[in-house]
Amino acid sequence: MEAILLDIEGTTTPIDFVHQTLFPFARQRMKEFVEENFSSLTDEIKSLKIEHEKDYAGGFYVKKFDETAPASIANYLKFLIDEDRKSTALKSMQGKIWQAGYEAVELKSKIFADVPRALARWREQGKMIAIYSSGSILAQKLIFRYSNCGDLTAFIADYFDTNVGGKKETESYRKIAAALNFPAAEITFVSDVAAELDAAKSAGLRTVLSIREGNAPLVGQTMHLTIKSFDEME
Numbered sequence: 001m002e003a004i005l006l007d008i009e010g011t012t013t014p015i016d017f018v019h020q021t022l023f024p025f026a027r028q029r030m031k032e033f034v035e036e037n038f039s040s041l042t043d044e045i046k047s048l049k050i051e052h053e054k055d056y057a058g059g060f061y062v063k064k065f066d067e068t069a070p071a072s073i074a075n076y077l078k079f080l081i082d083e084d085r086k087s088t089a090l091k092s093m094q095g096k097i098w099q100a101g102y103e104a105v106e107l108k109s110k111i112f113a114d115v116p117r118a119l120a121r122w123r124e125q126g127k128m129i130a131i132y133s134s135g136s137i138l139a140q141k142l143i144f145r146y147s148n149c150g151d152l153t154a155f156i157a158d159y160f161d162t163n164v165g166g167k168k169e170t171e172s173y174r175k176i177a178a179a180l181n182f183p184a185a186e187i188t189f190v191s192d193v194a195a196e197l198d199a200a201k202s203a204g205l206r207t208v209l210s211i212r213e214g215n216a217p218l219v220g221q222t223m224h225l226t227i228k229s230f231d232e233m234e
Contacts, residue, residue: 003128003180003187005200007167008135010192011210013143017110019084025101026094027081031074033097038070044089045073051087052076086134088162095138102146109143111152112212118230119155130158130180132172132189137161167196173203190227192216197224208233 009018034041045067055061061079066072080090101107122129131140137159144152158180165172177184184204191197192215197207201223209224218226227233 005189007191008133010215026097034070034074047089091136095136109147111147114229116149132160170199170202173200
């Protein structure tokens, strides 16, 4: 038995869906979400305050952050969305907003056509399938549950987000290997970001670079196996 660890954006799902559908959806509803859920967002707001202090000190975000004012919090969150910041607090809130959108049938995720075939093939071969994305675990599950290919969550054994560490950090992949209870050499990580694959390879994982329509073009040589479809992976 082996394990397949998959990125989402640019690997199982078109980048355009994330940036042109999911991000604008969350951005538009962020202020209302913060206002309606303010009392339950204590942990996220504390985390955002720390993040803001660094941005304010560095001159990246020049507005003050009022932790008692939903509008101030929402404005900073919109800034983080526009920056495509891998903020754990932001990702947590986005996931909850998207959940409401999926459940109201306002959203349906896009999955590449070869993905369901590969998931079924890998499961038949006895491989474990897991996801590692900068989006929250909730957001990951929603993408595979409410997809244009149907509910694919039955194929996926585990999910990891930035709570395990950043995707460009080698230690994150060591933690994932330990959590999956697999030797690193028996895990194949597929992503469209070379820096993530570099970190995974440093941890001993096998790596595959996903080259999909809409992804950034490959520049120069790469040490990673490249594919344009999961059909190319046995």
